[in-house]
Amino acid sequence: MRPPSSGAGEVPVVQTAGLTRTFGSATAVDSVHLAVRPGRIYGLLGPNGAGKSTTLKMLLGLLPPSSGEIRLFGQPWNRGALARIGASINGPSYYGHLSARQNLAVHAHLLGVSGAEVERVLAAVELSDAGRKKAKSFSTGMKGRLALAMAMLGDPDLLILDEPQNGLDPEGIAALRTMLRRFTDGGRTVVLSSHLLGEVASLADDIGLIAAGQLRYQGSIADFAPDGDLERAYFALTGTGVRA
Template identity: 55%
Template sequence: MNDQCRMDDQRTPAVRCDGVTVTLGRRRVLDGLTLRVRPGTVYALLGRNGAGKSTTFRVLLGLRRPDGGSVALFGEPWRSGALSRVGATLDGPALYDHLSAAENLRVHVRLTGTSRARVTEVLDLVGLPGTGRRRASRLSTGQRGRLTLGIALLTDPDVLLLDEPQNGLDPEGVVELRGLLRELTAAGRTVLLSSHQLGEVARTADDVGVLSGGRLVHEGPLAGLAPDGELERAYFALTGPRVPA
């Protein structure tokens, strides 16, 4: 990756990967991945399906051990104890459908030792007031996405890892999510998200990393990637267009 793509920031990255390699069968999913996520920012990780975004999240969460390279959270080599400061959504909503929205949160309250009072706070935070008694199976797709985000926020984490958080949200929900992410970063939190919604990334992200073939082909401030605001054009220039001319 061109050194000019690097971000000029002397602060300790909240999330850092150095030369991370992951091989599945004969396929190298991550090929020497190196990235830096600045604290207090929204970092959008972009790439086609199969580019390695979800695998990157799994490595950061300790769900997949890399074959090579290193990972650091909060400036320290990766350790499971640091995950107490990390909230995450991965692979879509994973809810107990027979439980209510509030009960789903209470399960994680017990697992994390969080105050039960946090349940009501989180339901309000993610735009689900008044739905606490409704079974998860009766929630809309967008509401299930909000509840999943609520679970990630339950411990008031310093870092959020969000896999396609806009999926299933209506336009109002997307705008509310954007505002929530900006509020979190304004308070010093860090957000690393993956997304295919380039228009929303252009409105939300501070920094962008573009994955292609398991390598980061660009990393830097959003304005550096698309100074004219044409993020879609810049993205396809890096990854190769697969759309009709």
């Protein structure tokens, strides 16, 4: 599927052409063309095992593509661009015996950012009052907030998040939506993956629907299901599931 045209003079923050990844004889991602516009929340939607996480890992350089091209911020992929990206892949990664503030201080030191940045992201994800509570005792929602805070260190231009809604209750999902919308205020961009249709529909400005490694749709939620029946459109494009 070819990417939609961007607005006049608008350079996609993320763009891929023919992005493919194989593992032996199996094709996990099959000639995917993404176009992520700046200042938007882009939801990469699809069933479990569709190729979403593999795609995100290639964007971050964690997996090399078998073929195809990746462009970040209008330039061919290069490691220097990663300094402008915050990411959370494969769930929260933290030191259980440390507090949220201590965990962030470790990551801030590795990134070379100031202690003031730790306080900024703690406030952004509403963990400033977590005190000395150890991360291993955090609720699922608090762990998700800590992972988001780590990704936000250094004030990146782009966040890449793999299944950030996993394990969150409705209140936690609503809080995540508010945090990410604040992040995009001012032109920054979010790419997130999910298999939860309803949550992506309520969160994302644009979606890419991937199934069996292929991009089946890319564009706005409104154009995805003009009649408002998201499930019908989803099942028709993925060929999965049967509605009651």
